[in-house]
Amino acid sequence: MPGDSADTSATRSGKFSVRRFAGGAILVGIAALLILNDSGSGISLNSESADNSENSELTETKQVQDNSQIPGSVLSSEDAAAISSGVLTVLIDGQDFLLRIPDEPEPLYRPAELSQITTLAPRATGDGTGVRVFIQRRETAQAAAETELINTLVAAGVGRDAIRMPDQIVP
Numbered sequence: 427m428p429g430d431s432a433d434t435s436a437t438r439s440g441k442f443s444v445r446r447f448a449g450g451a452i453l454v455g456i457a458a459l460l461i462l463n464d465s466g467s468g469i470s471l472n473s474e475s476a477d478n479s480e481n482s483e484l485t486e487t488k489q490v491q492d493n494s495q496i497p498g499s500v501l502s503s504e505d506a507a508a509i510s511s512g513v514l515t516v517l518i519d520g521q522d523f524l525l526r527i528p529d530e531p532e533p534l535y536r537p538a539e540l541s542q543i544t545t546l547a548p549r550a551t552g553d554g555t556g557v558r559v560f561i562q563r564r565e566t567a568q569a570a571a572e573t574e575l576i577n578t579l580v581a582a583g584v585g586r587d588a589i590r591m592p593d594q595i596v597p
């Protein structure tokens with residue numbers, strides 16, 4: 427009966443493969459659900475009501491906006507305000523860069539690093555003419571700082587036509 431044992435081992439091998447396949451399929455399904463859940467697609471593994479999930483999403487969004495520790499993915503409230511109009515306004519003073527933060531009655535300017543500006547500029551939606559970055563200069567603005575800012579913005583993906591720097595000097 428050597429042929430019978432061969433048939434039995436082939437059957438066992440087939441069942442083992444089916445089990446492996448089914449187990450692998452289940453693992454892939456679970457991984458896909460976890461990935462979709464993390465991506466915010468709306469698919470959830472728990473059974474919260476729609477109201478509770480909306481409230482938790484709003485809470486998470488508020489926490490993400492307040493957390494400025496993760497560069498590139500999260501905006502502080504000042505950074506969000508800087509691009510709220512759709513245009514990021516940068517003031518060059520000497521070699522320093524200042525971001526315009528809209529405030530009542532007068533806007534505020536706060537110091538900013540070039541890396542922060544290049545992170546915010548692509549997130550600006552632009553105005554009706556497509557301008558996303560508006561550069562203002564003081565009398566003390568140095569040409570090297572102007573050139574560095576424009577070149578860095580272009581390298582970050584902001585088109586030259588989306589950058590506006592008028593000839594006027596800001597007091």
